[in-house]
Amino acid sequence: MTASETPDAPLSFRLAYVPGVMPGKWVRIWGERLPGVPLDLAQVAAAEAPGVLTAGDADAGLVRLPVDRDVLSAIPLYTETTVVVVPKDHLVTAADEVSLADLSDEVVFHPLDDVLGWERPPGRPAVERPATTADAIELVAAGVGVLVVPLSLARLHHRKDLTHRPVTDAPGSDVALSWPQDAHTDLVEEFIGIVRGRTVNSTRGRRQDAPEQRRGERDDARRKPAGGEKSTGQKSTAQRGTARKSAPQKKTGGQKGTGQKSGARRGRPGRRS
Known part of the structure; x- marks a missing residue:
């Protein structure tokens, strides 16, 4: 159970x-x-x-x-890629990717349900830590700061007025x-x-x-062809035996016929004399 x-x-x-x-x-x-x-x-x-x-x-x-x-x-x-979530008109959006150093002057939210396990969060700390990632997203949309999260969470909390960029040296x-x-x-x-x-x-x-069941099925499969091969082998042996018995008869008949023809050739000159 x-x-x-x-x-x-x-x-x-x-x-x-x-x-x-x-x-x-x-x-x-x-x-x-x-x-x-x-x-x-x-x-x-x-x-x-x-x-x-x-x-x-x-x-x-x-x-x-x-x-x-x-x-x-x-x-x-x-391992998920880590991204920074920012408003669409933020300076960060001018680059394809950023580093933690690029965020040093930013207010970076560190929500209580953060999953990245920072030894030291990047940027400048907010006055108060948001309770959840969803709360932090709302603050980012208000232009108060930015948020660094796994890519899947950025997508989960997607908003039309926000975007994200990979952070190359952030923990995954x-x-x-x-x-x-x-x-x-x-x-x-x-x-x-x-x-x-x-x-x-x-x-x-x-x-x-x-596995035992599969082995049994394989054994059954082996036994079935084996029986067929034995039956086929017996028939083939009988056929080969018949072929061996009939072969000398054909050979002897051929030799006898050849002898008759040779005798006929030898008797023709005698008739002309």
Whole structure:
């Protein structure tokens, strides 16, 4: 029984994901491969995701690193580009990309739900830290300062009056698939296979009896052609035996016929005398 299965509820898989992460592709593949197992999605704040997993409120999660590796397993998936979000008429937009040094004179918001884990945030600090990234975006739109975030969050909070540019030397945000170490279930392994791009025929993460079943099928396939080959071989042997028996007759007949013709040639001069 998995973490998400109870005697009174159908089998299901609960997946938590943090803002900015788009699990749609993997959810679609899950539905194609395991149509009888519902996948329940729950968006949680990045800071809350590890606690949701350790509490057993989700079977796995698409989270932002780091996580506590003593209690959670994690497979890094990708590292996001970091961008600075600015008004469309900001001087930063004159360049294709910027560095942290280019932002040294800017008020750079550092919201309480920041996911970049700065040792020292760039630029000049704001008078007060915004509570959320969404609040910081509103302040950027008001022309009060700028915001440095992963690209996915800039897209999530897109506004027509704002744009963004890559920050070449800013830390990136690592996204990972994570789950409790003591709850590595069959369904978790199925989802690991999906995010890693395993094919539906892959043996990893499948039922333990699946390889035995496949070996049995291969053995059956071998036995069927073997029987056919034996039968064909017996017929061929009989045919070869028949061919060997008939071959001398044809050869002898040919020699006898040749002898008759030779005798006829030898007898013709005698008749002329």
